[in-house]
Amino acid sequence: MTGVANDLGPPLKAVSALLSYPDAELQAHIHEVAAVLEPCTELTAEDRRILDVFADWIADTELLEVQAAYVETFDRSKKVSLYLFEHVYGESRDRGPAMIELANAYRECGLEIDARELPDFLPMFLEFLTELDEPAARExxxxxxxxxxQVHVRLIERESHFAAPLRALLCLARLEPVPEALTQMVSEEVRDDTPAMLDRTWEEAPVTFGPDQPAMSCGATKQEPAEQRVQWMDFRDRTGSDRG
Known part of the structure; x- marks a missing residue:
């Protein structure tokens, strides 16, 4: 991979790690990961305090409890899904072509997914942005x-610890973390993570996005791959040509 000038690269990698399925390595180094965001001028003192509280929670809580909280938060609710296209296309067939287009964008940058994961998974998307120049990443x-x-405001409404890295990401993007109109909307919407709603929501027919993708429900987080870190192969090295 060829590097490009992108001061957002390290902070985006840090947020990607903070939003990935938590493992022992992340827990052991959580304060080091969070510290990468410390110099970012986009974050206020309050933003950093919130991130520090999150890091302390990860460090001081039993790993199995942190992992269970992650699964309960992101695997049981489509409204806070970390799969970006779930929020755009839902069950629409348009989601398949969008997946292919995003995967092609990764390949054009010299990257190919080396894990059983969908390309719209937010931590993976953030890793992709680190390979771009800063204006393109911001775009x-x-x-x-x-x-x-939307995801951030909903996580706040649910009093989730995982709102903290989303807040940091929005600050890096120079976007308002808690828009007033969204706060009002979320306060009035029906949650989809109650037992009754879970029974109704997840009883859906599987959809296949391509010949290499396993059938799965749109937006459903796959349980086994949830424990995998985002991994990349350099597509140019594998093919022997510079595709980036």
């Missing part, structure tokens, strides 16, 4: 900004 962030804001 992509702006494109998904409304999604990030």
């Amino acid at each position: 992509w962030l702006a494109e998904v900004g409304h999604i990030l804001q």
Whole structure:
């Protein structure tokens, strides 16, 4: 991979790690990861305090409890899904072509997914942005900004610890973390993570996005891959040509 000038790169990598399925390595180094965001001028003192509280929670809580909280938060609710296209296309067939287009954007940058994960998974998307120059990365962030804001406000409404890294990401994107109109909307909407709503929501027919993708429900977080870190292969090295 060829590097490009992108001061957002390290902070975006840090947020990607903070939003990935928590493992022992992340827990052991959580304060180091959070410290990467410390110099970012986009974050206020209050933003950093909130992030520090999150890091302390990860460090001081039993790992299994943190992992259970992650699964309960992101695997049981489509409204706070970390799969970006869930919020745009839902069950629409348009989601398949959008997946392919995003995967192609990764390949054009010299990257190919080396894990059983969908390309619209937010931590993976953030890793992709670190390979772009800063203006391009900011443009992509702006494109998904409304999604990030919705997820963040919903996480706040649910008093989730995982609102903290979303807040940091929105600050990096120079977007309002808690828009007043969204706060009002979320306070009035029906939650989809109650037992009754879960029974109704997840009883859906599987959808296949391509020949290499396993059938799954749109927006459903796959349980086994949830424990995998985002991994990349350098597509140019594998093919012997510079595709980026």
